[in-house]
């Protein structure tokens with residue numbers, strides 16, 4: 057394993073980090089030597105759209121962190137204004153038959169790995185976090201968000217439906233009434249609104265502060281027996297995890313059926329166009 061000192065990249069100049077993975081291009085993992093906490097950074101310009109390759113790298117990085125006995129995982133983004141734009145719509149619009157199967161299966165794998173991770177997890181949400189971006193953040197145990205951004209499961213706004221495990225993830229954080237209403241509305245919350253409903257736990261004024269708050273959360277487990285902690289977490293999450301494990305194939309088939317409906321394809325095309333028009337103005 058490569059052990060490079062990346063002093064110029066760490067948030068606090070006095071803390072050394074081990075750079076664990078450099079082979080992957082779309083994610084990086086840095087472990088803070090002092091705290092043992094791993095920071096997993098998504099880096100797929102322009103918007104961290106979750107395509108097959110980014111999802112593969114995310115899963116590889118989560119496995120790497122689990123395997124390296126890190127004390128915790130902080131998920132963040134290298135983009136200063138976008139945590140993740142969610143699923144890359146280009147994977148779902150006029151999809152290639154084989155690739156879209158691999159894509160959805162990989163998304164399932166990432167969720168199972170992150171939501172079911174044995175280490176404490178936190179998200180430093182340093183930018184907008186719609187749909188799949190929100191799913192990743194919500195799969196963590198703690199969320200710290202920067203002001204003036206938005207977060208939420210906005211699928212219905214795009215004419216698509218968040219599958220059951222997206223809903224379970226929301227329900228693990230939000231009261232049922234809030235989860236149902238905001239999913240039905242496809243509501244995007246501002247940072248302040250997200251704090252008010254409990255979708256995020258804290259607000260930070262900079263990425264550095266968000267990372268530090270996430271590290272403080274992970275440090276609350278320092279004196280807790282790690283096995284007792286992870287088995288307790290597993291018990292809380294096992295019904296959700298098991299449900300997807302049991303229904304993976306049906307979930308994939310449902311997704312393929314739904315996404316290939318002409319009306320859904322038309323809607324995705326219109327949405328992509330509107331995004332492109334907006335980016336040109």
Ligand SMILES: CCCCC/C=C\CCCC/C=C/C(=O)SCCNC(=O)CCNC(=O)[C@H](O)C(C)(C)COP(=O)(O)OP(=O)(O)OC[C@H]1O[C@@H](n2cnc3c(N)ncnc32)[C@H](O)[C@@H]1OP(=O)(O)O
Pocket residue numbers: 102103105137138140141142143144145146184186187188189210211214216217218219310311314315328331332333334335336
């Ligand atoms: C009952 C059975 C159910 C079965 C399941 C059925 C269906 C499956 C559901 C799947 C669940 C889906 C989850 C998702 O994650 S869908 C994706 C949702 N994402 C969004 O709606 C976000 C869209 N993007 C934005 O709102 C903004 O781009 C932004 C993230 C706020 C960033 O804004 P800004 O900095 O102003 O950047 P631009 O808008 O200018 O974008 C730059 C370029 O990036 C392209 N872009 C943006 N987002 C995406 C995306 N998600 N996928 C692909 N491409 C994206 C955008 O078009 C620009 O491209 P250009 O430079 O080429 O014009």
